[in-house]
Amino acid sequence: MNNYSNQEAEQLMLIIYKEILAIERITVLAHPDTKVPNSDYKRIIEIVERLKKNEPIQYILGETEFYDLKFKLTPSVLIPRPETEELVQWISADISKIGSAILDIGTGSGCIAIALAKNIANSSLYAVDVSEEAIEVAKKNAVINEVDIVFLCHDILQSDYSNLPKDLSVIVSNPPYVTNKQKGEMQKNVLDYEPALALFVPDNDPLLFYRKIAEIGIKLLANNGALYFEINEIYGNELKILLEEIGYSKVMLKADINGKNRMIKALR
Ligand SMILES: C[S@@+](CC[C@H](N)C(=O)[O-])C[C@H]1O[C@@H](n2cnc3c(N)ncnc32)[C@H](O)[C@@H]1O
Incomplete structure (x- = not known):
């Protein structure tokens, strides 16, 4: 994903892991060799393809956080x-x-x-x-x-x-x-x-x-x-x-x- 800096790409991966695999940031960092199940792998690839076209992660996932509250989003x-x-x-x-x-x-x-x-x-x-x-x-x-x-x-x-x-x-x-x-x-x-x-x-x-x-x-x-x-x-x-x-x-x-x-x- 060369339209993102390394730091941005890492942040995005942590968000995706949390949303798709329900794995917290701390677990990913502690176990970087965690295997992704095949069914989830396909969904993650889809998300990455959309990110490559600059689509904001919030629209891809359909939600975001604001003032510690959850909000659904559409385009x-x-x-x-x-x-x-x-x-x-x-x-x-x-x-x-x-x-x-x-x-x-x-x-x-x-x-x-x-x-x-x-x-x-x-x-x-x-x-x-x-x-x-x-x-x-x-x-x-x-x-x-x-x-x-x-x-x-x-x-x-x-x-x-x-x-x-x-x-x-x-x-x-x-x-x-x-x-x-x-x-x-x-x-x-x-x-x-x-x-x-x-x-x-x-x-x-x-x-x-x-x-x-x-x-x-x-x-x-x-x-x-x-x-x-x-x-x-x-x-x-x-x-x-x-x-x-x-x-x-x-x-x-x-x-x-x-x-x-x-x-x-x-x-x-
Ligand atoms: C900059 S966004 C702010 C959205 C939200 N309040 C926020 O802070 O994230 C401006 C909002 O004004 C709405 N808007 C644009 N023209 C308007 C109008 N003539 N009357 C009322 N709302 C309008 C848009 O649909 C949009 O939701």
């Missing part, structure tokens, strides 16, 4: 990213109020809404996505993780938002934010396999979703309600100004574990 939903776990962590640390009402916009696999429902006691969770397929996946993930969430298929760019919940404590979103111009900088495994609907915005309006969600947020958030976004670090300052212009206060950028401004929070 209709984005693979949840570690930086999004940091956004969930930020919100969970901030929200202590019992009975918080939280709306996740562009829920995809449901990872943000489900992780928040698991971690914030007595919260009411709502989640929307324009993709019916994504909503189906997110609903299954809510069942697997035993949380109650109200899911709605809704296009956030349309003008009517009367079906969305009001008096919210939190709106959170990790919306599409990659411009077509930036496609060239993206890896093949993302470009060829992840849903374009989850990723791209027009070149002339990279903040399209942020502006729309922030404008709707002014109407749907309660006084002092908070808006949280995952962001591309290159738009941090521009977005801060935009949110202040729309009427938000205490706008705060936050760096991720790599020191990059990948999150923003603002109060209504």
Whole structure:
């Protein structure tokens, strides 16, 4: 698999051993001569062939982990990213109020809404996505993780938002934010396999979703309600100004574990 470094290839093999043979990493490392049964060998070869074509392991196996929870995945939903776990962590640390009402916009696999429902006691969770397929996946993930969430298929760019919940404590979103111009900088495994609907915005309006969600947020958030976004670090300052212009206060950028401004929070 020469499109992967040795370290990546070893990590992938350990994941495959765990998923297909139910052998833990420590056992494989302690017994590197363990024989693979013929029936499993065929399945492993199939997986390796797909990996060679850059297909992400999460889509091949149909699942992933996010915030220590299991999520089913299909090619209709984005693979949840570690930086999004940091956004969930930020919100969970901030929200202590019992009975918080939280709306996740562009829920995809449901990872943000489900992780928040698991971690914030007595919260009411709502989640929307324009993709019916994504909503189906997110609903299954809510069942697997035993949380109650109200899911709605809704296009956030349309003008009517009367079906969305009001008096919210939190709106959170990790919306599409990659411009077509930036496609060239993206890896093949993302470009060829992840849903374009989850990723791209027009070149002339990279903040399209942020502006729309922030404008709707002014109407749907309660006084002092908070808006949280995952962001591309290159738009941090521009977005801060935009949110202040729309009427938000205490706008705060936050760096991720790599020191990059990948999150923003603002109060209504
Ligand atoms: C970057 S993905 C985020 C998915 C998930 N929240 C996560 O963090 O992994 C953006 C999501 O927004 C959804 N989306 C795209 N356009 C939308 C629209 N007009 N209205 C609502 N959701 C939309 C996509 O289907 C996708 O699931």
